[in-house]
Ligand SMILES: Nc1nc(=O)c2c([nH]1)NC[C@@H]1CN(c3ccc(C(=O)N[C@@H](CCC(=O)O)C(=O)O)cc3)CN21
């Protein structure tokens with residue numbers, strides 16, 4: 001057994017569970033009733049999806065953050081449905097147990113119900129994703145209701161919604177002061193519209209805690225403190241690959257150094273002739 005296939009040290013029902021089937025929205029709802037915290041990570045390819053799936057991560061998000069960490073744009077605005085569909089399909093193929101959530105990109109759901117349904121339906125049919133996610137609260141309620149009515153589980157996303165970076169004037173904490181009441185109203189509207197969970201990004205921890213205890217659906221924090229039902233991070237941030245990260249990021253590995261060292265060792269051995277050695281050659 002490779003180290004990546006080791007079971008988690010301290011599994012819970014959701015994290016590292018061994019039911020032999022995909023995690024569902026019902027499993028996620030049940031975890032909130034048990035007050036069981038759970039981890040979510042982004043993934044953008046089959047190889048990392050397999051690693052995180054075998055590590056027991058119950059939910060994988062194919063984030064529109066792919067715009068930045070995969071495609072090299074400086075915001076999430078430019079990425080398209082056609083950019084994200086192959087990545088999402090790869091994550092579904094690479095995983096066995098995780099629920100895979102497809103992030104709907106900027107400009108693929110805002111104009112109304114018909115556009116949102118067309119986009120969400122494409123992700124469900126063409127990638128095998130199990131749910132979709134969109135940014136915003138009350139402004140998108142008709143879209144959320146239509147997707148839920150069509151049988152598509154919807155994850156909401158409030159607070160620092162990066163597709164609105166130009167309106168915010170930068171990646172800034174959201175929901176301070178009076179804005180907290182607006183965010184609470186958006187969260188309740190998403191729950192009433194049938195969303196199965198909601199991401200709270202870059203909001204004061206007390207607000208995230210109040211939303212978490214006010215909703216029956218789970219909250220997933222990223223820069224929302226320790227009292228949300230779940231947490232999510234962009235995997236390259238968590239693994240220490242990205243050079244500049246927000247305050248909420250903890251680096252659980254130093255893959256930037258690890259991969260750079262590996263590339264330098266490989267290059268040194270090619271230049272010196274040490275690699276390939278006889279055992280790497282065919283005869
Ligand atoms: N690699 C990566 N990680 C992410 O978490 C992420 C992306 N990309 N791309 C899309 C958005 C952009 N995100 C960001 C980017 C920057 C901050 C940031 O630097 N925030 C300031 C807050 C300053 C304040 O208002 O006090 C910080 O210092 O943490 C936060 C979220 C989150 N998302």
Ligand SMILES: CC(C)C(=O)C(=O)O
Pocket residue numbers: 042061062063064065066103157199201222232233234
């Ligand atoms: C960070 C998460 C919540 C996200 O929306 C993304 O990765 O695009």
Ligand SMILES: [Mg+2]
Pocket residue numbers: 063064065103
């Ligand atoms: Mg996103």
